[in-house]
Amino acid sequence: MxxxxxxxxxxxxxxxxxxxxxxxxxxxxxxxxxxxxxxxxxxxxxxxxxxxxxxxxxxxxxxxxxxxxxxxxxxxxxxxxxxxxxxxxxxxxxxxxxxxxxxxxxxxxxxxxxxxxxxxxxxxxxxxxxxxxxxxxxxxxxxxxxxxxxxxxxxxxxxxxxxxxxxxxxxxxxxxxxxxxxxxxxxxxxxxxxxFTPSEAAVAPALDAAFAQAPGRLIITTFASNIHRVQQILNAAARHGRKVALMGRSMLKVTQIAHDLGYLKYDDDLILDVDKVEQMPPEQVVMLATGSQGEPMAALSRLATMEYKGVSVTAGDTVLISAIPIPGNERSVGRIINSLVDKGANVLYESVQQGTHVxxxxxxxxxxxxxxxxxxxxxxxxxxxxxxxxxxxxxxxxxxxxxxxxxxxxxxxxxxxxxxxxxxxxxxxxxxxxxxxxxxxxVGQTLLKDRQRLARDGVATTVVTVDGNLDVLQGPDIVTRGFIDSADSQLILDEGKRRVVEVIDAAKARGTKDPEKLKGQIVETLSRYFGERTRRRPVQLVVIHQIKAEVETPG
Ligand SMILES: [Zn+2]
Ligand SMILES: [Zn+2]
Structure with a gap:
């Protein structure tokens, strides 16, 4: 068994x-x-x-x-x-x-x-x-x-x-x-x-076409671990007389390991240092970069938004995305494509249609x-x-x-x-x-749920100081972040404060003196009120400072 x-x-x-x-x-x-x-x-x-x-x-x-x-x-x-x-x-x-x-x-x-x-x-x-x-x-x-x-x-x-x-x-x-x-x-x-899924070898003609048609520099992104794809890109570079600059931590690391173990074969002089890229004639360069999934810190994203080690994308560059987004990454990939297009690059991204990805x-x-x-x-x-x-x-x-x-x-x-x-x-x-x-x-969930609410609805902090009889000594003050920011926000907060005082007075009248209970009632009241006025239910932090009344000295 x-x-x-x-x-x-x-x-x-x-x-x-x-x-x-x-x-x-x-x-x-x-x-x-x-x-x-x-x-x-x-x-x-x-x-x-x-x-x-x-x-x-x-x-x-x-x-x-x-x-x-x-x-x-x-x-x-x-x-x-x-x-x-x-x-x-x-x-x-x-x-x-x-x-x-x-x-x-x-x-x-x-x-x-x-x-x-x-x-x-x-x-x-x-x-x-x-x-x-x-x-x-x-x-x-x-x-x-x-x-x-x-x-x-x-x-x-x-x-x-x-x-x-x-x-x-x-x-x-x-x-x-x-x-x-x-x-x-x-x-x-x-x-x-x-x-049948097409053979990896099927991407070679499409890669050749991209190399032949790119008028200036060519930037290709793929998974660094896709050793066979990297091999084909290196082969195409050699055929088309371009030098390859490897960009991104995992691209450098994985190609090194694969080269050392004999899984990746290329002549050392095919590889170009990144800091030499700007000195080369554009049509003799291909940059092989990480970031095919739109990862914000990866080389492609940095090329698109600012620069990667002194290199950035300019008009005349051709960018080929030799990968498809993993489900969930479509939006971040879309964002990078937009930035690249804004910079004047020609972006080839329908990689399956073009035959540059299998x-x-x-x-x-x-x-x-x-x-x-x-x-x-x-x-x-x-x-x-x-x-x-x-x-x-x-x-x-x-x-x-x-x-x-x-x-x-x-x-x-x-x-x-x-x-x-x-x-x-x-x-x-x-x-x-x-x-x-x-x-x-x-996934005990509360931490994650709080973060989701913080992102969606923001946070409101209420601080009030009372004495032992629940008489308000200071406040209440309500401070918010990421919650409301409009002309009438002060009015909303003032009304909120008034309601907090109401809750405290009602508690005092009933003789409840338990601060934890009082906190719960304040959260509930404000939550209902904020919900009505703003349709938002921010994460609420309520702090009640209770100062005990001084003990009277017997006369
Ligand atoms: Zn796998
Ligand atoms: Zn898998």
């Missing part, structure tokens, strides 16, 4: 983290983070809730990573601080993880595994299987257990002409099917896209092919929002996987397989954990 538990990555695209529990222990598959949504004010990133693993820390044998994207490795430093266990990954992924762990001063054993390598951990045998994706060195992970084999695809596409000539390992996948696969957990990201996730026919090759007895769709999971489950049914053999789960579901059935038998914590600076908090 085994259990499979998603702690993140179902019902959402982001923060992937799965557990496989056998009688002898637990292994973890991936440990990512998600980016906060726009209404998560002040939140830096979102982690899976791994309380279950902290509580069972003595059973956790290691973390196996499918590839180096943030939604698969970003949570590692936080998790490993609580549960320090070895990490197993392919060389490039290890390279990317190393930097992350150093930044957080986390030390655990890192084990390099290549595709087709196997490692035994307790009663489980884990095997890496090459897959294609929008980052080099991605693998699917097969977990051989006494109950049967579980295949976790990671993120994949079936690219027949990959840039690094390392295609998805069709043979291994088919072999798993031939031997009898117990469970397939498969990437659902592009299940709503018909047909997805790293397989479309419907590839997802079908995965099921056909591996012929799983049981199926769990993963890496998708609810609509993707439902569609992927339907796809599996249409290919003959019986309804009862498919589990569509939520984060925190404990899925049990005994070889004959698949059942959700229990729940463990599976909600998001928010990282705010160095503090981790559950």
């Amino acid at each position: 085994i259990q499979v538990i998603p702690l993140g990555g179902v019902g959402e695209i982001g923060k992937n983290m799965w557990c496989v529990r056998s009688p002898e222990g637990i292994i973890v598959l991936d440990c990512g983070f998600a980016f906060p949504t726009e209404e998560m004010y002040g939140v830096d990133l979102v982690l899976p809730d791994y309380k279950y693993l902290v509580e069972n820390a003595d059973l956790v044998r290691g973390v196996f990573i499918s590839h180096g994207h943030e939604d698969h490795i970003g949570g590692l430093p936080y998790f490993l601080k609580r549960v320090p266990v070895p990490v197993y990954a392919t060389p490039l992924t290890i390279g990317l993880i190393q930097g992350k762990l150093q930044e957080h001063n986390v030390k655990v054993p890192l084990h390099c595994m290549n595709a087709r390598d196997r490692v035994t951990v307790g009663d489980m045998d884990i095997e890496f299987i090459q897959v294609c994706h929008s980052i080099a060195d991605a693998v699917a992970i097969a977990v051989h257990t006494p109950t049967g084999t579980v295949l976790y695809t990671g993120d994949f596409k079936f690219d027949p002409t990959p840039i690094d000539n390392r295609p998805t390992d069709y043979f291994k996948l088919t072999e798993l099917g031939e031997k009898g696969l117990l469970l397939l957990m498969s990437d659902s990201t592009n299940v709503t896209k018909k047909g 997805s790293g996730h397989g479309s419907e026919e590839e997802l079908k092919a995965m099921i056909a090759m591996t012929r799983p007895k049981f199926f769990i769709p993963m890496h998708g929002e609810s609509r993707h999971l439902a569609k992927h489950a339907a796809l599996a049914r249409s290919m003959g996987v019986p309804e009862d053999n498919i589990a569509v789960c939520q984060n925190g579901d404990v899925v049990e397989l005994d070889g004959e059935t698949i059942k959700i038998v229990d729940r463990v914590p599976g909600g998001p954990v928010l990282v705010d600076g160095n503090v981790l908090w559950d």
Whole structure:
């Protein structure tokens, strides 16, 4: 009997983290983070809730990573601080993880595994299987257990002409099917896209066209981790006689790691120092910048709004966005495109239409092919929002996987397989954990709700000083921020103060002297009044200073 538990990555695209529990222990598959949504004010990133693993820390044998994207490795430093266990990954992924762990001063054993390598951990045998994706060195992970084999695809596409000539390992996948696969957990990201996802090689002609047509400087932005895309841009630069300036921290870091490990191949003299850019003839320059998602501090955003190390965008520049916005980032990308256009640049951003971007996730026919090759007895769709999971489950049914053999789960579901059935038998914590600076908090909501109200309605502070008999000695004063700022705001506040005095007088008449109760009544009264007058309900802070009456000296 085994259990499979998603702690993140179902019902959402982001923060992937799965557990496989056998009688002898637990292994973890991936440990990512998600980016906060726009209404998560002040939140830096979102982690899976791994309380279950902290509580069972003595059973956790290691973390196996499918590839180096943030939604698969970003949570590692936080998790490993609580549960320090070895990490197993392919060389490039290890390279990317190393930097992350150093930044957080986390030390655990890192084990390099290549595709087709196997490692035994307790009663489980884990095997890496090459897959294609929008980052080099991605693998699917097969977990051989006494109950049967579980295949976790990671993120994949079936690219027949990959840039690094390392295609998805069709043979291994088919072999798993031939031997009898117990469970397939498969990437659902592009299940709503018909047909096949085009090969990464398909962007080459469009890149060539952009290089040929740009009259002056060319600025290209893409994910730094998309090593194959970066390789193609470097190749195109060499073909068109342009030098490449790398811009942005992650672009410099990732290209360095990938170059050192041999995943990225270029001549050193192809690279141009950023401070030489302005001295070069414009038609001999290409700048390769981070910021394809509109991140405000990334190189592209700085080029668009001010400058990046002395370089800024000018009329005659061509900007090519070789990526599409992750859902949720459309507005920030739109803002940057507007700033670039305002500066006179020609911006090519419909990257899918122009053929300068292809997805790293397989479309419907590839997802079908995965099921056909591996012929799983049981199926769990993963890496998708609810609509993707439902569609992927339907796809599996249409290919003959019986309804009862498919589990569509939520984060925190404990899925049990005994070889004959698949059942959700229990729940463990599976909600998001928010990282705010160095503090981790559950979505206990009050903090987040206060911030949302502060942003929407502002804040009002009421201060009043009374004596032991509730006679007002000073105030009340009402100070507001981000709440009202109009000609009649003083009138509104004056009326507010009058009502506060009314509340205090009424309390005095009733003989209530409990300041906490009084505070509540003031908040309630002002909230109703502000609501009527301004349709806003600001966050309220009420401070009552009570000065005890002097004790009379007996005469
Ligand atoms: Zn990925
Ligand atoms: Zn992913």
